[in-house]
Amino acid sequence: MGLTPRVRRAAPGLYKTGVFYILKPRHQWPHGVLICGAVPVRKARDVERALEAPVPCLELRLDYLEAGLVEVRRVLEEAVARRTVIFTVRRREEGGAWRGGEEERAELYLKLLDLSPHYIDVEAESPIIRQVAGAKGGSRLIASRHDFEKTPPLEVLTQWARRAAELGDVVKIVTYAREPGDGLRVLSLIGAAPKPTVAFAMGPAGAYTRVAAAALGSPIMYVSLGEATAPGQISADAYYAALLAVGIAPEGEGLPAMREALDWIDGGLMYLLKRRLEVCRDMGRLKKAAGLAIYDDAREAQVLRRAGDFKQIFELVVQMCKAVQIVA
Numbered sequence: 001m002g003l004t005p006r007v008r009r010a011a012p013g014l015y016k017t018g019v020f021y022i023l024k025p026r027h028q029w030p031h032g033v034l035i036c037g038a039v040p041v042r043k044a045r046d047v048e049r050a051l052e053a054p055v056p057c058l059e060l061r062l063d064y065l066e067a068g069l070v071e072v073r074r075v076l077e078e079a080v081a082r083r084t085v086i087f088t089v090r091r092r093e094e095g096g097a098w099r100g101g102e103e104e105r106a107e108l109y110l111k112l113l114d115l116s117p118h119y120i121d122v123e124a125e126s127p128i129i130r131q132v133a134g135a136k137g138g139s140r141l142i143a144s145r146h147d148f149e150k151t152p153p154l155e156v157l158t159q160w161a162r163r164a165a166e167l168g169d170v171v172k173i174v175t176y177a178r179e180p181g182d183g184l185r186v187l188s189l190i191g192a193a194p195k196p197t198v199a200f201a202m203g204p205a206g207a208y209t210r211v212a213a214a215a216l217g218s219p220i221m222y223v224s225l226g227e228a229t230a231p232g233q234i235s236a237d238a239y240y241a242a243l244l245a246v247g248i249a250p251e252g253e254g255l256p257a258m259r260e261a262l263d264w265i266d267g268g269l270m271y272l273l274k275r276r277l278e279v280c281r282d283m284g285r286l287k288k289a290a291g292l293a294i295y296d297d298a299r300e301a302q303v304l305r306r307a308g309d310f311k312q313i314f315e316l317v318v319q320m321c322k323a324v325q326i327v328a
């Protein structure tokens with residue numbers, strides 16, 4: 001995936017990438033990014049619902065847990081059996097919902113490791129990371145660092161990534177972009193560290209980095225399945241559509257991988273159709289307010305001409321879009 005000369009000039013660090021770190025999670029897209037639904041887990045039902053979502057990976061955020069682990073243990077075991085799973089108990093200092101002490105948090109992590117998740121996510125600077133690293137067994141440790149207010153200078157980011165690489169199997173650096181240029185700094189960490197590196201920026205100004213990171217070889221990307229767990233997080237459908245828009249889709253060999261590719265493409269198509277209906281609804285309101293006719297035969301003929309071989313499909317799409325304008 002080449003970078004345009006303009007991006008290379010804007011962020012020399014980005015140019016170094018090109019080596020896609022291939023992890024071996026159960027559901028691996030050939031180019032490497034693992035799409036992961038980030039799920040605030042308050043009770044078992046939250047996990048059951050997440051297991052219905054069209055994503056190969058779930059980050060189960062157990063810092064939100066309201067009940068004890070015993071209430072959700074069975075469904076966590078089911079999740080680990082059916083998806084690639086990351087367990088995270090995010091502390092308050094790094095944007096989490098954990099309200100207990102560090103000792104209690106370490107205890108919960110150790111109990112979660114008994115369920116053999118594919119990944120466990122602990123903050124690189126937290127006092128318990130060595131204890132968790134020592135007990136991780138076959139689980140991979142994501143050593144993470146989050147800044148929910150800003151994106152520090154590149155030398156600080158590089159130091160964070162170096163520290164995280166000392167203990168983590170995967171490095172994760174997530175900052176807040178106050179303006180788009182902040183995103184380029186954090187993206188330049190991808191491929192620069194000696195370990196697979198997840199790096200992107202939160203917030204509206206950093207939203208593009210969630211797609212760019214995948215194109216640059218970041219191994220995991222977080223999407224929302226309803227309730228976002230961070231600013232700028234986008235929905236799974238929107239993410240699939242965005243990746244498709246920049247030409248990223250799984251190729252994969254064999255029927256299962258091709259079916260997963262179709263699921264991915266269908267998710268993107270459904271997102272774009274939903275967006276088309278929303279725009280048409282708004283257009284219906286505008287036409288009514290301006291006293292304009294809802295139907296525009298010339299425009300309809302133009303859309304169907306542009307549809308080419310998909311004319312039949314677009315005839316149905318146009319009918320649906322006219323219907324939403326009438327009732328708008």
Ligand SMILES: O=C1C[C@@](O)(C(=O)O)C[C@@H](O)[C@@H]1O
Pocket residue numbers: 038059061088121144146172174202222223229230231233
């Ligand atoms: O670190 C991350 C990334 C994230 O903060 C995001 O911006 O999508 C969401 C968190 O749940 C996850 O642990």
